[in-house]
Amino acid sequence: MPLVEAVLAMMAACVALAVMARFAGLPYAVVLILAGSAIAFIPGLPDISLSPELALAFFLPPLLQGSAxxxxxxxxxxxxxxxxxxxxGCVFFTAFLIGWVARLLIPEMPWAAAIALGAILAPPDAVAAAAVLQRLNLPRRIVTVLEGESLVNDASALVIYRFAIAAMAAGSFVPHEAVGSFLLLGLGGIAMGWAVARGTLWxxxxxxxxxxxxxxSFLACYAxxxxxxxxxxxxxxxxxxxxxxxxxxxxxxxxxRTRLEARAVWEFVEFVLTSLVFILIGLQLNDIVNRLGDRGALELAxxxxVxxxxxxxxxFIWVLPAAALPRLIPSIQRKDPLPPMSHLVVISWAGMRGVVSLAAAIALPLNFPERDLIIFLAFCAILATLVLQGTTLEWLIKRLGLVQQPHPHGIDPEEAHARHVAAEAMLGAIRHRAGDVLYGPIAQDLLAEHVDRAGHLKRVTQGGAAVAAERAARRAVRLEGLEAARTAILTLRAEQGLAEDLLTKLSQELDFEENRLRNALG
Incomplete structure (x- = not known):
């Protein structure tokens, strides 16, 4: 029972802290870690720890599959x-660079343990940058590269991580073996994922x-x-x-219906799991610092x-040369010229570490050399990147002038064209039925509405000064109609006792239509 109460209390705290982070304009991961650290000092709290074997297996699969x-x-x-x-490339470079720096600073740390620290910190977390990227209208390629990186970099880092742990047990670490095994393990993992996906979709x-x-869909990620x-x-x-x-x-x-409802369920689960990881590491930090008592506070700081x-x-050391060197090949330069320096700076600065690094740190075996120090250094590095980079990324993007202004007609022409094509296809199907004996009268009733909708979308595609005003007026009138319908249903329920299941069904239909109008042209 105490465990259930503790989990529920942490979930309540996560919600409250996420709200506080929103009002403060901070990445909520920062608030969660700091709050967890502060809560850990409250006397009388139950000892909450996470099994290393459970950390990766429980938290990672749904978070990774949700992004993918x-x-x-x-x-x-x-x-x-x-x-x-x-x-x-950047993950391997970062892992070994951080391992080398750790060995310089802590000569008594085994090489395998230093590489494990590097592997833990190597993969940036796109989830940490998502809150900023979603608020701003950035060039699509920057978002694609950052999100795509986050899908593969975890695999690269965790292969190095696993080999570092195995090398610690065996007493040696051979880098070229790790590279070869990465290819083998990666291809095998892809084959397994393909088989599970095919079976799940069937x-x-x-x-x-x-x-x-x-x-x-949840069973598939764990399977x-x-x-x-x-x-x-x-x-x-x-x-x-x-x-x-x-x-x-x-x-x-x-x-x-599955697409709509599953999306809401997955978003909820991702929020809960991410929040719990951040607050759990904060709750354990007090005990970790106490176990590092033989090192002074100045030394740890x-x-x-460093x-x-x-x-x-x-x-930065990796991104700038990695972007320039391939363009020395003329064919690559012709097809894909060097991006503007502002793009490369944003990609370099958007290197916040997050939930994967935290989960990997917690998952270190309990008898791993310098485990507490590695977790502490990982925690501090994650916090530093979230606070320094996470709170300044939006400012940097705006300072570099990368925020794309909304289209003057209120919608991107590419989106308008796609909607116009879909509307014309729907109109063609209705016209095809207009000559049927059974469906003809019904199709004729629908034609006027869909002809009007297709015509409006065509005007949006072509542009024009009055398009934005027409679009806003159409949506406003339809939303007023939906709100009137919702009010009438609630009045009917109050006066005549409408059945709850019928109320839910009708309300859901109105909600779906409202959601469509708010995200479409109307």
Whole structure:
């Protein structure tokens, strides 16, 4: 019972702290870590610890699959070179650079332990930057590269991490073996993820039940991760592959209701898991610092400062040459000229560490050398990147002039064109039915509405000064109509006792339509 109460209390705290972070304009991960650290000093609290074996297996699969599910696969493929240079090259470079710096600072730390620290800190977390990126209208390629990097870099880092732990047990670490094994484990993980995704999609196509389909999507992420890990393959690559395949198939296999409701469930789970990881590490920091009592406060502060500085600088050291050197090849330069320096600066600065690094730090074996020091340094580096980079990223983006202004007609022409094509297709289908004996009268009734809608979308595509005002007026009138319908239903319920299930059904239909209007042209 105390465990249940503790979990519920942490969830309540996460919600309250997320609200505080929103009002303060801070990344909520920063607030969660600091609050967890402060709460840990309250006397009488139960000791809350997370099993190392559970940390990665429980938290990572849904967080990784959720990100992969939302990935634009076509954009990912178009930007594969810069993504891999960051997700593989930069991760390997950072892991070994941080390991080298750690060895210089702490000579008694074994090389494998130093590399493990580097692997923990190597992968940036796109979730940490998402709050900023979503608020700003950035060039699409920057967002694609950062999100694509976050899908693969965890696999790269965790392969190094696993080899460092194994090398600690064996007493040696061979870098070229780690590189070869990365390719083998990665390809095996991709194969496992593909198999799990195919089986899951086959089952979902036959279930026709939103609740079961959503539950199966969660089982898929854990199945791919655990199956790959059981075969000593890359569980991260398996989960990412499963997520990408299911995301690509969602419009073909999932029903409209499943897509709507599963998205809400997944967003909730991602928020809870991310929040719990951040607050859990904060709650454990007090005990970790106490166990490091043989090191002075100044020594710990100095180590944390140097490691954090090296971590931030390492990304700049890699990103700028990695972008320029491939363009020395004429064919690459012609097809893909060097991005503006402002783009490279933002990509370099958007290197906040987050939930994956925290989970990997907690997952170190209890008898691992310098475990408490590694967790402490990882915590400080993560906090430093979140506070320094997370709170200044938006300012930097605006300072560099990368925020794209909204289209003068209120909608991007590409989006308007896509909507116009869809509306014309719908109109064509209705016209095709207009001559039928059975469907003809019904189709004729619908024609006027859809002709008007297609015409409006065509005007939006072509542009014009009055388009934005017309679009706003259309949406306002329809939203007023929906609100009037909602009020009438509630009045009917109050006066005549409308059944609750019928009220829910009608309200849901109005909610779906309102959501469509607020996100479309109207």
């Amino acid at each position: 599910f939302r990935t634009d696969w076509n954009a990912f493929r178009r930007n594969l070179r810069p993504i891999l240079l960051l997700a593989v 089952a979902i196509a036959r279930l026709r039940d939103t609740l079961l389909e959503t539950a199966l 791919s991760f655990l199956a790959a890990e059981a075969l000593h393959l890359s569980g991260v690559m398996a989960v990412v592959t499963t997520g990408i395949m299911m995301g690509q198939a969602q419009h073909r296999v999932f029903s409209a 100095g180590l944390a400062l 490691i954090s500085f090296a971590l931030i600088v390492s990304r």
